[in-house]
Amino acid sequence: MxxxxxxxxxxxxxxxxxxxxxxxxxxxxxxxxxxxxxxxxxxxxxxxxxxxxxxxxxxxxxxxxxxxxxxxxxxxxxxxxxxxxxxxxxxxxxxxxxxxxxxxxxxxxxxxxRGEFLGAFSLSEPDAGSDVANISCRAKRVGDEWEITGNKYWCTFADGADFIMVFARTDPSVDPKARHRGISAFMVEKPRGQLPEGVSGTIIPKIGYFGWTTWELAFDKCRVPAANLIGEEGRGFYLATAGLETARAHTAARSIGLAQAGLDDAVAHAKERRQFGNPIAAFQAIRFKIASMATEIEAARALMYSVCEKIDQGVRCDKEASMVKLFASEMSERVTSEALQIHGGGGYTTLNQVERHWRDARLTKIFEGTSEIQMRIISDHILGRD
The missing domain is CATH 1.10.540.10 (Acyl-CoA dehydrogenase/oxidase, N-terminal domain)
Structure with missing residues (x-):
């Protein structure tokens, strides 16, 4: 490593x-x-x-x-x-x-x-998740402004942010063979603690990822200055995907951190919890679980370091970034689940924090591209596209 x-x-x-x-x-x-x-x-x-x-x-x-x-x-x-x-x-x-x-x-x-201008990312929609090119939210030029209308989903920190990066379709003529074209990116500035003018929202109830709220947003003729268009008009899809290698490495890092937290808690518990006159850390079943968990974490960490080195050297590594995102997120759910198992019944309560690691690890298999999307990317690189 x-x-x-x-x-x-x-x-x-x-x-x-x-x-x-x-x-x-x-x-x-x-x-x-x-x-x-x-x-x-x-x-x-x-x-x-x-x-x-x-x-x-x-x-x-x-x-x-x-x-x-x-x-x-x-x-x-x-x-x-x-x-x-x-x-x-x-x-x-x-x-x-x-x-x-x-x-x-x-x-x-x-x-x-300086932390004075923090953003939220609004790309997904009710019918545009993995299929990002299916965006239907519209932006229409009105004089020196753009007018955004449509629905967005999974926008975390929409209320606490100072701006929302919104992706909307500026070219209404959608070529079925090139749906990714005609999408543009806008920086919608707003007061911290509020939604932008012309935007209403509903908080999405989640099983984890607490500490902030995730929103479904409805844009109703939300006005944005023309100067707040980011990049070229109609090329927002490329903007949305430009940072995916780093974003997926970041998700891998979060997954590894969760797994390490689960392992740390499991080791501490195994040393303290006594059954049949001994700490459960003395039992081979527990020792082998911990050995396997630690090995998987180290393997994911080594792959993440390798991917990060490639990104920083400017080497294209979208396949490897998908690999580390896939491996680390899948590993994280397994390891945190094992950590919960080592805690026994106590792990299934909110009295121990291992259940938080487990809930949050489950999300890493979904955001920044599901595990299935990562496997599609990896297999396309190896076998070619259908």
Whole structure:
């Protein structure tokens, strides 16, 4: 496995300590009651530079790479996956960086790096999930503005964000053979704590991923300045997919962090819990479970490091990014399930945090492309497309 440099190890240890002292205690308190992560925690993350990890130094960011981004995400996920996901709300535009105008970069990126301009991502719709090109939400040019109308789904942090990146169809003529064309991206700025004017929403009830809310949004002639078009009109699909390699590595990192948290809790419990006169850690059945869990985590971590190195070197690795997202997310659900099993009946209660790791791990197999989509991408690379 890649040996961490002194700088990377310091970044990792700092994130681990922040998680141990700040993130995990809050998660243990708030997740059982579906509480929202406090703004104070987000401000602390901003002070540590976590929202500008991928933003170039010239715009006030740290100017680091996917490797450091994933190191931090893994450690944060050991405390609460929602917090590990929050850092994407500041680094979110990095995939769109090349498409932004110099003026947009100067205006948005420094504020984002400081944690003052955090975003939500609104791509999915009721009928456009894995089939992203099926977007039906429309944007119509009206003078110096765009008018957005339609429904969006799975928009997390829509209320707490300072802007929502919305993808809408600007070309109503849809060629069945090229449905990905004619989609554009818009930055919809809004007051923090509210939805944009012309937008109503309903909170989606979830079984996990607490700490913030996920929304179904209805856009009704929501007006956006023409200057807030990101990239070229009609090429939003390419913007949405530009950062997928990093996003999938980030999901792998979150998956690994959850699995590591599950393993940590299982080891501690196995040493403390006594049955038949001995700690259950003395029983071979438990020892072999822990050995297998640790091995799977290490394998996923090594693959993630390899993918991050490729991303940072500018080497195309969409196949490998899909592989690590697939392997790590599937592994995370298995490992956290085993961790819950080691806790016995107590693991199925909210008195132990292992059930949170398990619930959140289940989500990693769905977002940023389901496991089935990843297998389609990988097999297409190996066998060619149908």
């Amino acid at each position: 890649t040996e961490l440099s002194d700088e990377r190890r310091m970044i990792q240890e700092s994130a681990r300590e922040f998680t141990r002292t700040q993130v995990r205690p809050l998660a243990d308190k708030l997740d059982p009651v579906k509480g929202e992560m406090p703004r104070e925690l987000i401000d602390q993350m901003a002070e540590l530079g976590y929202f500008g990890i991928l933003i170039p130094e010239e715009y006030g960011g740290l100017g680091l790479g996917a490797f450091e981004y994933c190191l931090v995400a893994e450690e944060l996920a050991r405390g609460w996956m929602s917090v590990a996901s929050m850092i994407a709300r500041g680094n979110a535009l990095i995939g769109s960086l090349k498409a932004m105008t110099p003026e947009q970069k100067k205006v948005y990126l420094p504020r984002m790096a």
